[in-house]
Amino acid sequence: MKIGLISEHASPLAIAGGVDSGGQNIYVANVARQLVRLGHDVDVFTRCDRSLLPLVSRFENIRVINVPAGPPVQLPKEQLLPHMDAFANFMIDFMQQEAQPYDVVHANFFMSGLVGLRIKDALGVPLVTTFHALGRVRRLHQGEADGFPDARFDIEDELVRRSDSVIAECPQDESDLIHLYDADAARIDLVPCGFDRAEFHPLDRREARDRLGWPHDRFIVLQLGRMVPRKGIDNVVRALGVCHAEHGESADLYVVGGNSDEANDIATPEIGRLRGIARECGIDAHVHFAGRHGRSELKHFYNAADVFVTTPWYEPFGITPLEAMACGTPVIGADVGGIRYSVAHGETGLLVPPKHPGALAQAIATLKRDAALARRLGDAGLARANAMFTWSSVVHAPRARRARCAARFRGARHAAFRHQQSERRRARQVRAVCA
Structure with a gap:
């Protein structure tokens, strides 16, 4: 399959340990790496936060698309929600210009999920969502220190309703989705995070x-x-x-x-x-x-x-x-x-x-x-x-769900894609005649 991973604030290329770089960066990098090892084509879409970044970076056999959305500087993730329309518009245009349509998009965090919903509506691509953190849980623990707006809750509610699959990272995460968001347990896949044996192993x-x-x-x-x-x-x-x-x-x-x-x-x-x-x-x-x-x-x-x-x-x-x-x-x-x-x-x-x-x-x-x-x-x-908890076993777990999501929409999506391609060719022919 061709898979688009969306991770608006957590690039797989960033060094973990800072205020907004940590587990999500590691998760996205390793999920992308394992999916490629399974034979899939994978692109990661993340916000461009430096002016000199190219549009497309690469690590291993993975494309990282540095999406122009907001100023090309590092911003706290709490300030990124207003830039998600630009992020979604860019992704939709980018995906329409690709020679091969995407089979599924996997959103990481609620803002990436908001982008994923726009893509689902515009292109019919099925959506898998990993929240990494839930707004209502964060608000419960951080109170007034939570810098995200209340709009986050409505976005997460819609994502829980409309995502084709929601990935919970642990039993507590699954319970929170069900009891705080009224999630359908049948559409939740419990898939933990992992580690790479090549990276972490005993030493003297x-x-x-x-x-x-x-x-x-x-x-x-x-x-x-x-x-x-x-x-x-x-x-x-x-x-x-x-x-x-x-x-x-x-x-x-x-x-x-x-x-x-x-x-x-x-x-x-x-x-x-x-x-x-x-x-x-x-x-x-x-x-x-x-x-x-x-x-x-x-x-x-x-x-x-x-x-x-x-x-x-x-x-x-x-x-x-x-x-x-x-x-x-x-x-x-x-x-x-x-x-x-x-x-x-x-x-x-x-x-x-x-x-x-x-x-x-x-x-x-x-x-x-x-x-x-x-x-x-x-x-x-x-x-x-x-x-x-190895990454290889972690990524194998949800692949059947990804395949089911993709198969459900593949016929309609490919037809829509071919129609869009045909319309673009017709438009180019009309412009050529007029010229």
């Missing part, structure tokens, strides 16, 4: 620490991901303080992520806030900010750590726990959303309540004191990740 811990310049005599906690408040990194910093003050257990925290390669409070204001919390807790000498790093380097961070910790307020799925598990590193995660699905509490890792530094400190202290337990959790996490 001493060698990984040597590569990063980390000390061998310290118990090291790793936090890796987007630097935004809802990721709960402040909770990890405070938990480290409790470990030192109440449990008598010394540990170091390394935080990977941000908007620049070197940790910078100006480029990433969240770093400045977290440094302040570390000072308040009296552990600023034990909290280290490593900046953002390319995908090829991340396996060294996961393997160098004694434990990986992530305690977001909410999480539709969460790719970083899987990547840590794939490296054999024990995981402590918040008992929310997709983390509750990927991490089996007491078997492959530990789950704690979000926004609860005391509970997190207890879990960290437990793994520091019991190295055998940490090894068992790490080994079991590695086995679970390889059995359930």
Whole structure:
């Protein structure tokens, strides 16, 4: 099939770790890569956010179409909704000019879904939607800090009604779609995120620490991901303080992520806030900010750590726990959303309540004191990740649904496409005669 992936704010070419670059970028890149390996033709449509970007970029055998929609500068995703009409108009025109029609479009995030609905109406192309985050869940947790307009809710309602398939990333996501959006369970496909074995696998811990310049005599906690408040990194910093003050257990925290390669409070204001919390807790000498790093380097961070910790307020799925598990590193995660699905509490890792530094400190202290337990959790996490969450198995799961969606519309769509081609030829002939 010919498949168009729409990801308006998350380019597969971006470096993850910034405010608006994270799991969705990784998801889109890997889904596109796996679809190509299955023999499909794949284009990814994302907003052009730099003036010097070409219209078409490439990675591996995938075209990335940098759609002109709004100013060619980086904008917060909360400011992109007014530019989706231009995005949709460009895509419709682009798709009409292609020699081969698209069999299906797969929208990622609600704004991409809005574009997908326009395409469905104009060209009859079936629509698969992955929300990555739901507006009503975000509003519940972020309240007034949620910068998206209320119009998001109506758009998501329409997407749930009209998408040919809605992909839920975990059981909690599926439940939220049904109970908060009245989704038809028959049109929901439960498809988790994944990891690539070629990217993430166990390495020798001493060698990984040597590569990063980390000390061998310290118990090291790793936090890796987007630097935004809802990721709960402040909770990890405070938990480290409790470990030192109440449990008598010394540990170091390394935080990977941000908007620049070197940790910078100006480029990433969240770093400045977290440094302040570390000072308040009296552990600023034990909290280290490593900046953002390319995908090829991340396996060294996961393997160098004694434990990986992530305690977001909410999480539709969460790719970083899987990547840590794939490296054999024990995981402590918040008992929310997709983390509750990927991490089996007491078997492959530990789950704690979000926004609860005391509970997190207890879990960290437990793994520091019991190295055998940490090894068992790490080994079991590695086995679970390889059995359930590789990208190859993830992408195979919804392909039958994609095929059914495409088959349902293929005849009508190809007829419409041939009609459009015929009309364009007729128009060119008329212009030639008039000239």
